[in-house]
Amino acid sequence: MDNLFESGLENLRQKLLVMASRAETAVNQSVEALMQRDYDLALQVKTDDDIIDRFEIEIDEMAILLLTKAPLASNLRLVTVAMKISQNLERIGDEATKIAKRARDLSQEPPIKLQLDLPRMAVLALTMLKEALDAFVNRDSLAARVLIPRDKEVDALNRQMHQALARHMMEYPDTIGRCLHWIVAAKSLERIADHAKNMAEEVVYLCEAQDIRHTARKM
Amino acid sequence: MADIVLPKNFVPAAAPAAEPGKPFIEIQDVSLYYGGAQALKNISLNLGEKVVTAFIGPSGCGKSTLLRCLNRMNDLIDNVRIDGSIKIGGHDIYAEGVDIIELRKRVGMVFQKSNPFPKSIYENVAYGLRLHGVSKKSEMDAIVEESLQNAAIWDEVKDRLHSSALGLSGGQQQRLCIARAIAIKPEVILMDEPASALDPIATSRIEDLILNLKKEFTIVIVTHNMQQAARISDQTAFFYIGELVEFGPTSKIFTNPSQKRTEDYVTGRFG
Numbered sequence: 001m002d003n004l005f006e007s008g009l010e011n012l013r014q015k016l017l018v019m020a021s022r023a024e025t026a027v028n029q030s031v032e033a034l035m036q037r038d039y040d041l042a043l044q045v046k047t048d049d050d051i052i053d054r055f056e057i058e059i060d061e062m063a064i065l066l067l068t069k070a071p072l073a074s075n076l077r078l079v080t081v082a083m084k085i086s087q088n089l090e091r092i093g094d095e096a097t098k099i100a101k102r103a104r105d106l107s108q109e110p111p112i113k114l115q116l117d118l119p120r121m122a123v124l125a126l127t128m129l130k131e132a133l134d135a136f137v138n139r140d141s142l143a144a145r146v147l148i149p150r151d152k153e154v155d156a157l158n159r160q161m162h163q164a165l166a167r168h169m170m171e172y173p174d175t176i177g178r179c180l181h182w183i184v185a186a187k188s189l190e191r192i193a194d195h196a197k198n199m200a201e202e203v204v205y206l207c208e209a210q211d212i213r214h215t216a217r218k219m
Numbered sequence: 220m221a222d223i224v225l226p227k228n229f230v231p232a233a234a235p236a237a238e239p240g241k242p243f244i245e246i247q248d249v250s251l252y253y254g255g256a257q258a259l260k261n262i263s264l265n266l267g268e269k270v271v272t273a274f275i276g277p278s279g280c281g282k283s284t285l286l287r288c289l290n291r292m293n294d295l296i297d298n299v300r301i302d303g304s305i306k307i308g309g310h311d312i313y314a315e316g317v318d319i320i321e322l323r324k325r326v327g328m329v330f331q332k333s334n335p336f337p338k339s340i341y342e343n344v345a346y347g348l349r350l351h352g353v354s355k356k357s358e359m360d361a362i363v364e365e366s367l368q369n370a371a372i373w374d375e376v377k378d379r380l381h382s383s384a385l386g387l388s389g390g391q392q393q394r395l396c397i398a399r400a401i402a403i404k405p406e407v408i409l410m411d412e413p414a415s416a417l418d419p420i421a422t423s424r425i426e427d428l429i430l431n432l433k434k435e436f437t438i439v440i441v442t443h444n445m446q447q448a449a450r451i452s453d454q455t456a457f458f459y460i461g462e463l464v465e466f467g468p469t470s471k472i473f474t475n476p477s478q479k480r481t482e483d484y485v486t487g488r489f490g
Contacts, residue, residue, distance in 0.1 A: 005487065070446040072473045072485040209475030 005069050009078060012062045016082050016089075019055035020133045023089040026052065026096035027129065027192055031122040033103035034185055042107065045100035052093035059086040074206075081206045085136065088195040088202075092129065095188040095195070102181040102188075112175045114168050118186060121157040124150065125189045128196035135200060141207035144200040148212075154193035161186045243268035243437050244289065244407065249303035251284055251293065258284050260461045261303070266454065271429060271438045273452035273469065275445060277484065280458040282441045286409050289439065290326035291319055308406060324351060327400035331412040333392035335384035335399075340367075340376050343384045343395055347403045362402055369435075370398035371428050390421025397428060401436070408432065410440040414447065426451050445485055449473045457481045 026045050033042035063083045071079055128147050135144035165179045165186075201213050242265030251259040259281045266272045274282035284293065291312060293299045305312050312322055324347075335343050344363045345353075353359055363380075367373040372394040376387070384395055393413060400408055410429070414422040429438060429451050442448050448455055449469060456466040457476075465472060465481045476482045483489050 070449075072445060072449070073476055073482050075486045076474060 005066065005071070005075075008062065008066050008069075009071075009075060012059065012066060012079065012082050015055065015059055015062060016086060017133075017137065019052060019059065019086060019089050020136075022048070022052050022055065023092045023096070024126070024129060024133070026093050027099075027122075027126055030096040030099035030103060031119075031126070031189075033100055034106065035119060035122075037103070037107040037111070039104055039107040042100040042104035046097050046104075049093050049097040052090055056086050056090040059083065077206050077209060081136075081202045084202050085199050088199050092192050092195045095191050098188045099185045102185045106178060106181050109178055112168065112172075112178050112182070114164065114179075116161055116164065116182060116186075117157055118161065118182070118189070121154060121161070121186060121189050124154050124157070125193040125196065128154070128193050128200075132196040132199040132203065135203045136206070139203070139207050141204050144203035144207070145212075148197050148200050151193050151197040154190055158186050158190040241268060242266065243308060244439070245304075245306040246285070246288075247304045247306075249285070249288060249301065249305060251281075251288065251302075252300045253296070254298045258461050259288075262463045263303075264456060264463060264466050266437065266439060268437050269433055269435070270453040271433050271440060271451055272454045272456065273448035274439065274441045274456050274458060275443070275448050275484075276458035276464075277489070278443075279460070281461040282456075282458045283411055285458070286411055286439060286441050289407065289409055290323050290328055291317075292328070294319065324403050325405055326407040326409060327403065327405035328409040328411070329393070329396050329400055329413045331415055333389060333396050333416075335387070335392050335395055337383070337385055339381045340384045340387070340395060341380040344399050344402045347399060351403055366398040366402035367395075369401055369432070370394045371424060371431070372398060388421070390417045390424060393417065393421070393425060394428065397425075397432075401432065405436065407437045407439065410438065412441055412443060415443065422447070445473070457484060459484070 026048060029041055030045045032038065033045060060083060063079050066079050128150055131143060131147045134140070135147070162183060165183050169176045169179045198213075201211075204210060204212050244266040246262055246264050246266075249259055249262045250257060262281075262285060274286060276282045287293050288301060288305060289307070289312075293301065301313065307326065311317075312326075336346060338346070341363055344366050345359055348359055348362055353362065364373065364377075367376060372391055375391060376395075384392065387395060397408075397413075413429075414425045417425065426447065429440065432438060433453075440448075440452065452469045454467065455469045455472040457464045457472065457478075457480075459480055465476055465478045467477070471477075472481060473485060476485060
């Protein structure tokens with residue numbers, strides 16, 4: 001491939017990293033808005049989501065342009081993986097927006113009196129996201145493989161929170177609206193971990209040309 | 220959900236490449252020297268029957284030289300020495316007493332630049348048939364038509380069979396040369412960059428033709444166009460400075476080659 005192609009590939013990679021940083025910030029801010037009951041920050045996350053959406057479109061355009069040059073082997077894998085990772089990042093942005101909307105609404109109501117493990121769940125999901133992106137940057141297949149099973153921990157925490165909130169709703173029906181906001185926020189964090197796992201699987205494909213999606217034993 | 224009824228001849232778009240079958244061309248420890256210079260270094264590989272094998276590699280890597288070993292075209296060059304053995308259909312083509320004319324009937328060749336004879340379209344195809352003893356006109360007419368049809372050029376030339384072949388476009392001339400090669404029913408067709416001088420439409424027609432021809436023939440193609448190799452071949456061999464670096468299913472070579480040199484070549488880092 002010519003230098004023009006190589007520089008196009010590098011531009012794609014850089015664009016993806018900027019998008020990733022935006023998505024990571026959106027998740028961080030949405031969780032902070034939720035925990036700190038910060039109305040303004042929640043609105044900010046919602047506004048910034050448009051920027052992440054535009055990144056997805058721009059990355060697809062760049063990738064399609066590169067595909068017209070018919071790349072092969074690791075170049076081909078990088079372009080296709082970039083498209084999939086950007087799609088996952090866009091959805092992470094959407095989940096951050098969902099959390100932010102719940103944060104906005106919850107900030108206008110009194111807090112519920114229930115100790116929730118949401119910060120731990122947020123830390124786990126954010127760490128997975130950060131490590132998946134680091135694995136992509138460093139082309140570290142092993143690091144990607146290591147983080148994949150951690151999705152189960154986030155799933156388990158989500159189930160626990162769901163049960164705790166369901167019990168609380170039965171006990172204090174006047175909190176149902178607020179508890180539902182928390183359920184949705186927790187579910188969004190669980191989805192963010194899913195997307196981080198998806199990205200890690202793409203990194204394994206990028207590095208090893210092995211498609212490991214859907215290979216875990218089904219329940 | 221409603222059942223989807225597929226036509227009987229339905230072939231999934233992403234049908235897996237044909238599994239290379241029993242080896243038909245067996246190349247064993249082949250080395251070739253031009254005087255003192257070694258152009259091929261101990262090449263061993265087996266090519267399956269009725270599959271398309273692509274030879275790729277940078278200029279001077281030996282891919283065309285090896286291709287030309289398969290119908291002993293290198294015999295025409297002075298000072299060439301070939302060691303090792305090549306069997307086609309179980310017969311050693313370098314054994315003593317091999318009839319080279321007969322070998323080239325079994326192993327046809329299409330070159331980079333189309334080279335029709337300065338004769339009519341009909342005569343271009345009929346020429347080889349006459350050499351091989353076909354004399355009855357009705358038989359000749361039938362084989363000429365069948366060959367032109369199989370080479371996907373019949374519809375374009377059927378009304379001007381007796382016009383000069385030199386009046387055809389480059390792409391048509393190349394398909395005529397393929398018709399000429401298949402008329403004598405070879406077992407193997409060697410193609411040395413058959414579409415490198417053609418525009419994308421003519422190239423696409425040649426590629427479609429190759430995919431059709433592999434139902435009947437074993438095809439070996441040398442190409443510099445890796446996308447072309449990816450589109451039409453089942454197996455790919457990558458050569459570098461006279462060595463066979465990697466050989467395997469095309470899908471693997473172009474998505475996940477085992478050797479770093481292959482990866483570097485197919486991603487354009489050298490060559």
